[in-house]
Amino acid sequence: MVSASILILIPMLGAGAAYALKSNRLRPAILPVVGLAHLGVSAIATQAPFDPAQRHWFALDPAGRIALMTVSVLFSCCALYAPVYLRMHEKRSNRVFCACMLALLAAMSMVVYAQHIGMMWVGIEAMALAAAPLIYFRHTSEAIEASWKYLLLSSIGVALALLGSFFLAYASIVGGESTSLLVSDLVREAEHLSKPWLRAAFVTLLVGYGTKMGLAPMHTWKPDAYGEAPGLAGALLAGGLTSCAFLALSRFTMVLGAAGEAALASRLLIGLGLFSMLIAAVFLVRQRDFKRMLAYSSVEHMGILAIGLGVGGVGLFGALLHMMNNAFTKGVLFLSAANIHRTYGSKSVDEVRGAFQRAPLSAVLFLTGFIAIAGSPPFGPFVSLFSILQGAFEARHYITGGALLVLLWVVFVGMGHTVLRVVQGVPEGEPASPRESLKLVAPVAVLACVVLVLGLWMPAPLLRMLQEAAAYLEVHP
Amino acid sequence: MFKILLTCIVFLNFFALGSSRMRAIIRTAGLQGAILGLLTLVAHEHIGSRQIIVAALTFAIKGVVIPSLLFRAIREAHIRREVEPLLGFVPSLLFGGLGTALAVLFAGRLPLDGGTADAYFVSTAFSTILTGFILIIARHKAITQVVGYLILENGIFVFGLLLIEAMPFFVEMGVLLDVFVGVFIMGIIINRIQRTFSSLDTVHLERLKD
Numbered sequence: 001m002v003s004a005s006i007l008i009l010i011p012m013l014g015a016g017a018a019y020a021l022k023s024n025r026l027r028p029a030i031l032p033v034v035g036l037a038h039l040g041v042s043a044i045a046t047q048a049p050f051d052p053a054q055r056h057w058f059a060l061d062p063a064g065r066i067a068l069m070t071v072s073v074l075f076s077c078c079a080l081y082a083p084v085y086l087r088m089h090e091k092r093s094n095r096v097f098c099a100c101m102l103a104l105l106a107a108m109s110m111v112v113y114a115q116h117i118g119m120m121w122v123g124i125e126a127m128a129l130a131a132a133p134l135i136y137f138r139h140t141s142e143a144i145e146a147s148w149k150y151l152l153l154s155s156i157g158v159a160l161a162l163l164g165s166f167f168l169a170y171a172s173i174v175g176g177e178s179t180s181l182l183v184s185d186l187v188r189e190a191e192h193l194s195k196p197w198l199r200a201a202f203v204t205l206l207v208g209y210g211t212k213m214g215l216a217p218m219h220t221w222k223p224d225a226y227g228e229a230p231g232l233a234g235a236l237l238a239g240g241l242t243s244c245a246f247l248a249l250s251r252f253t254m255v256l257g258a259a260g261e262a263a264l265a266s267r268l269l270i271g272l273g274l275f276s277m278l279i280a281a282v283f284l285v286r287q288r289d290f291k292r293m294l295a296y297s298s299v300e301h302m303g304i305l306a307i308g309l310g311v312g313g314v315g316l317f318g319a320l321l322h323m324m325n326n327a328f329t330k331g332v333l334f335l336s337a338a339n340i341h342r343t344y345g346s347k348s349v350d351e352v353r354g355a356f357q358r359a360p361l362s363a364v365l366f367l368t369g370f371i372a373i374a375g376s377p378p379f380g381p382f383v384s385l386f387s388i389l390q391g392a393f394e395a396r397h398y399i400t401g402g403a404l405l406v407l408l409w410v411v412f413v414g415m416g417h418t419v420l421r422v423v424q425g426v427p428e429g430e431p432a433s434p435r436e437s438l439k440l441v442a443p444v445a446v447l448a449c450v451v452l453v454l455g456l457w458m459p460a461p462l463l464r465m466l467q468e469a470a471a472y473l474e475v476h477p
Numbered sequence: 478m479f480k481i482l483l484t485c486i487v488f489l490n491f492f493a494l495g496s497s498r499m500r501a502i503i504r505t506a507g508l509q510g511a512i513l514g515l516l517t518l519v520a521h522e523h524i525g526s527r528q529i530i531v532a533a534l535t536f537a538i539k540g541v542v543i544p545s546l547l548f549r550a551i552r553e554a555h556i557r558r559e560v561e562p563l564l565g566f567v568p569s570l571l572f573g574g575l576g577t578a579l580a581v582l583f584a585g586r587l588p589l590d591g592g593t594a595d596a597y598f599v600s601t602a603f604s605t606i607l608t609g610f611i612l613i614i615a616r617h618k619a620i621t622q623v624v625g626y627l628i629l630e631n632g633i634f635v636f637g638l639l640l641i642e643a644m645p646f647f648v649e650m651g652v653l654l655d656v657f658v659g660v661f662i663m664g665i666i667i668n669r670i671q672r673t674f675s676s677l678d679t680v681h682l683e684r685l686k687d
Contacts, residue, residue: 118647125655129662136666141673145682148619148666155626155659156613162651163606163633169640169647174590179643194588224685283687292687 003045004058004113007068008106010037015102019095027098028083034102035072035079038109042072046465050472052184058113061183062469066320067247068112070327073450074239075105078232080443081335085232088342088433096133103130104236111244117165117181120248124161124212127241128154134233135225146221146228153221157211164204168255171197183251187475190258198259205252206268212245215272215306216279219299223283226295227347231338234291238298238334239327246305246323250473253309260477262312269310270400276303277407285414290340291347293418294333297373300411301326307404308388315391317470321454322384325372328451329381332369335444336362340422342433349418354427359436363423365444370419372451374412380454478519479594482512483601486635487577490608493628494569497558499620502612503547506627509605510539513634520598520638531641531649535634538653543627543660550664551620554671564615576607590639598639605632619670619679623663630656 014034021027046065060068082101086094107130110123128151136147165181172179172186174194180186186193211218226234256265280300287293305326308319337347339362344352355363372379375386385408392401486509493505514536517528551557562569580603589595609629613622630652637648670682 118651121651122654125658129658132662132666136669142684144666144669144673145685148670148679148682149685151663151666152613152622152626155663156629158659159626159629159633159655162655163636165651166633166636166640166648169644170590170636173640173643174588181644181647196587200587223687227685287687 003041003048003060004109006041007038007045007109008058008113010034010041011102011106011109015099015106018098018102021095024090024094025087027094028086031079031082031098031101032076034105035076038105039072039076042068055182055184057116057119057182058110059115060113061115062465062472063247063250063320064112065465066324066469067243068109070243070324071105071108071112071240074235074327074331074447075108077331077443077447078235078335080446081440082232084437084439085230085338092137092139097137100130100133101232101236104134104240108240108244111248115183117168117183117186120251121158121161121165124209124245124248125158127244128158128212131233131237131241134236135229137230137233138228140228143228146224150221150225153211153218157208157218159208160204160211161208164201164206164208167197167201167204168193168252170194171201183255186255187258190255190475191260191477193255193259195259195261198256198261199264202252202256202261202265203268206249206272209245209249209252210272210306213242213249213302213305214276214299215302216276216299219276219279219302222299223292223295226298226334227289227292231291231334231341234294234338235331235334238294238330242298242302243323243327246302246309249306250309250319254473254475257473258475258477262476266310266312269306270397273303273306273310274400274403274407276300276306277404277411281407281410281414284411285417287414287418288349289347290337290349290352290418290422291334293415294330294337297333297411297415298330300407301330301373304385304388304404307400308391311388311391311395311397311400312474313391313395315388315395316474317466318384318387318389318391320466320469320473322381322388325380325384325451325454328447328454329369329373329379331447332365332444332451333373335440335447336365336369339436339440339444340366343431343436344427345433349421351428352422353425355423358427358431361438361441362436362444365441365448367419367423368448369451370415372448372455374415375408378452378455380451382455383458479516480597482516482519483597483635485512486516486601486631487604490577490605490628491570491573493624494573494608494611495566497562497566499551499557499618500548502621502624503544503551506624506631507540507544509628509631510543511536511541513631514540516635516638517641521642527645528641531645531653534653538657539627539631539634543656546660546664547620547623550667550671554620554676556618556620562616564611569611569615572611573604573608576611577604580604580607595639598635602632602636605629605635608632617679619667622679623660623667626659626663627656630659 107126114120584600612625
């Protein structure tokens with residue numbers, strides 16, 4: 001409870017300070033300070049035991065622990081990257097950008113901690129709004145288009161999530177049980193909830209929070225937003241915001257499981273997950289814009305998370321681990337892609353060639369990120385994807401497992417084509433900006449190391465936390 | 478009493494779907510918002526100070542503040558009508574009518590808490606939500622899409638009224654926060670679209686594609 005208020009308040013105060021501070025030069029320095037403080041407090045908070053009988057609105061449940069670590073590590077690396085990046089755009093005011101980045105961290109912490117479905121919704125709404133100015137940072141007409149599409153779609157998504165929460169509340173009224181909206185109470189009294197309303201609630205929530213996650217067919221904001229937003233914002237959206245929406249969805253899946261409706265949830269999640277992977281695979285092949293490529297890769301991996309949640313068992317363990325791996329790898333990919341984008345002044349493979357020569361470190365990191373996200377050893381995503389596949393086959397979802405394998409392979413080939421065109425070859429024309437700065441490579445390298453370590457060796461405390469989280473989310477009537 | 482108000486809301490839905498004049502559509506959504514304010518007062522038997530505050534806020538925000546913001550936006554952008562909608566006005570109306578009929582049938586089949594009274598609320602809510610969706614999908618102008626979002630929100634509010642007695646805080650916070658903040662931020666972006674493209678037609682927003 002104490003850690004909740006600290007972790008939500010620190011970034012909120014930071015956002016206030018960033019907005020109040022006049023100096024464009026000093027302001028970005030707040031980001032790493034807040035980020036590292038958040039990381040420190042999070043590390044302590046995840047050690048605290050969780051009492052399932054508690055009735056606070058904000059508490060860190062085992063699944064929240066994983067999400068909190070994901071968000072905090074990713075944000076810290078982005079916050080180290082941000083001041084250097086913002087110094088390059090010093091003429092433009094970064095007041096709104098810094099404040100919104102910190103507000104986004106506060107909102108994500110709120111979603112992680114929220115045990116009350118209303119509070120969870122407020123956190124998601126705040127997250128959606130804080131992200132819009134980040135997408136708009138460049139102020140070009142394309143950026144406006146991207147922010148408009150993002151805002152309209154995510155507002156509809158959030159509205160539907162509210163409707164779904166209302167349905168769930170009505171299910172408990174019709175069921176005649178106490179009208180508590182705490183996740184723990186809903187799970188305990190799940191059998192008494194009115195079944196038709198519970199099902200309607202889950203479908204609506206899946207569409208609503210699925211829009212925030214970017215599951216197909218509600219993914220259409222993603223390519224535009226990730227394509228036009230600065231790499232920094234892309235990393236935070238693809239790794240942080242979407243992970244929090246997934247966490248929210250997994251808590252509702254838990255309620256459904258407790259009500260004995262796990263089969264419905266599983267069917268819907270697997271269906272949407274496979275459809276997302278399929279759409280992503282179609283658009284990834286021959287993709288000419290490498291930032292939009294990353295957006296489709298994000299759609300694909302959100303689909304994989306949904307499948308992992310749907311199959312349950314080892315798959316659920318895999319999905320939680322994959323939430324972490326995906327977030328960190330997306331951080332590597334978006335930030336290194338941003339470095340390459342800056343060096344060439346373009347994000348189209350028609351103009352970007354030979355990044356190995358012009359921005360060697362970023363190109364190596366970009367290629368590393370690609371190999372990792374495609375699921376090859378020795379990186380983290382290999383382990384989590386393997387667990388999800390194992391979960392699918394153990395739960396006898398043979399077709400799902402087979403489709404997952406085929407689609408992973410198609411995506412690997414499609415993405416590989418684009419990535420190799422970017423890094424190989426001989427660069428043409430003059431570079432748009434001077435040599436890559438080491439300060440812009442170091443935070444990305446740190447994230448890449450984390451991804452590598454997660455693939456080689458799983459620390460015992462992390463393993464225990466993941467197992468606890470998977471056991472917590474898997475509820476049977 | 479609440480039956481009359483709910484019928485008005487459904488009637489206004491059709492009006493919004495069939496109208497091409499921008500001012501009329503905005504006024505329709507505003508009127509719906511104002512009716513929702515009244516509905517909050519009559520939906521339940523006992524009226525506390527809390528209900529009065531929510532009703533007044535709803536009336537003010539949904540009925541007055543947001544419509545006047547949108548009126549200002551269209552005045553600055555010099556737009557009067559929605560020309561060439563993606564889906565014509567008559568088909569929109571047909572879809573709306575069909576949707577309402579289905580909503581009534583559907584609401585009758587669901588288990589309800591308060592019997593027939595609740596069925597009225599549920600079917601009105603579904604019909605209004607559907608109207609919002611049609612406006613968002615089938616119209617080009619950014620403003621019409623925002624109005625569609627408002628009507629969608631109005632539908633969610635109607636459903637929220639079923640819960641307001643059992644969990645007042647959740648419902649009040651949800652519906653008011655959502656619509657106010659959402660429209661506020663959308664207003665900012667609309668302003669930017671207008672400045673950059675000197676038009677509020679989302680047809681211009683089609684540069685980003687695969």
